[in-house]
Amino acid sequence: MKALLALLSGLLFGVGLSLGGMTRPAVVLGFLDVFGQWDPRLLFVMAGAVSTTAIGYRLVLRRRQPWLAASYQLPTSRRFDARLVGGAAVFGIGWGIAGYCPGPALASLGAADPSLLVLVACMIVGWWLASRVPAARS
Amino acid sequence: MHSCLLAALGGVLIGAAAVLLMAALGRVAGISGIASGLIRRRVADRGWRLAFVFGLVLAPALLWLLHGDSGIGAPQVGWSWMALAGLLVGFGTGIGNGCTSGHGVCGIARLSPRSLLATAVFMLSGIATVYVVRHLLGGL
Numbered sequence: 001m002k003a004l005l006a007l008l009s010g011l012l013f014g015v016g017l018s019l020g021g022m023t024r025p026a027v028v029l030g031f032l033d034v035f036g037q038w039d040p041r042l043l044f045v046m047a048g049a050v051s052t053t054a055i056g057y058r059l060v061l062r063r064r065q066p067w068l069a070a071s072y073q074l075p076t077s078r079r080f081d082a083r084l085v086g087g088a089a090v091f092g093i094g095w096g097i098a099g100y101c102p103g104p105a106l107a108s109l110g111a112a113d114p115s116l117l118v119l120v121a122c123m124i125v126g127w128w129l130a131s132r133v134p135a136a137r138s
Numbered sequence: 139m140h141s142c143l144l145a146a147l148g149g150v151l152i153g154a155a156a157v158l159l160m161a162a163l164g165r166v167a168g169i170s171g172i173a174s175g176l177i178r179r180r181v182a183d184r185g186w187r188l189a190f191v192f193g194l195v196l197a198p199a200l201l202w203l204l205h206g207d208s209g210i211g212a213p214q215v216g217w218s219w220m221a222l223a224g225l226l227v228g229f230g231t232g233i234g235n236g237c238t239s240g241h242g243v244c245g246i247a248r249l250s251p252r253s254l255l256a257t258a259v260f261m262l263s264g265i266a267t268v269y270v271v272r273h274l275l276g277g278l
Contacts, residue, residue: 002162085234092261098213106191111198122222
């Protein structure tokens with residue numbers, strides 16, 4: 001049951017990405033190109049997603065627990081640290097080079113484009129490398 | 139339909155997916171967190187992560203069956219740049235604990251200060267990168 005609902009959520013997520021143009025790197029790079037021919041679509045995707053999630057989370061989190069789990073697992077850290085800022089900056093550079101963030105990269109795998117397979121393989125290596133970096137001491 | 143309206147509708151579906159995952163499993167729909175959890179050792183909860191990623195990969199095929207367009211566009215840079223981009227995206231989202239979905243959608247929806255900061259940083263960094271690539275270097 002857990003897997004079925006996760007599958008459904010992934011499907012919905014992927015359909016949303018695809019309809020929103022996010023699986024077209026040209027659209028994403030067009031959004032980041034604010035000094036050129038700006039493409040506003042990513043902003044509309046974000047606005048639709050954030051507002052829906054904000055309202056939905058408010059309703060969902062009133063319940064004592066999720067349907068299929070013991071508790072909600074929400075991030076609790078409130079630290080602004082070098083990992084957060086440095087990680088986001090590095091991610092942004094990669095995003096700006098090719099126009100893929102993790103969701104659209106995975107959702108585009110079905111097209112079996114060899115260079116996209118290379119990108120996803122390298123992304124997995126990046127995740128592995130990041131997991132080897134020791135957490136900052138508090 | 140106007141492309142911006144379609145984009146907003148796509149966003150609503152992404153939001154619905156995030157709400158569903160929270161309601162059912164109590165999990166944040168952050169793609170980098172869900173997928174990178176698959177490569178960690180000693181993870182007991184691989185099943186739902188795999189199912190979510192499988193759904194994500196399947197979605198364009200479903201759209202293709204329904205209306206003949208998967209929505210998948212062509213890569214814009216050569217494979218060596220794709221390799222570098224993948225490495226930076228993986229490492230950056232791994233270190234920064236999230237990407238466009240985890241910080242940009244779910245985190246901002248919760249008004250998490252960390253996510254607001256991370257989103258501002260990766261947006262500015264992405265914009266600066268595209269500026270350098272397109273307007274200073276003249277493309278890759």
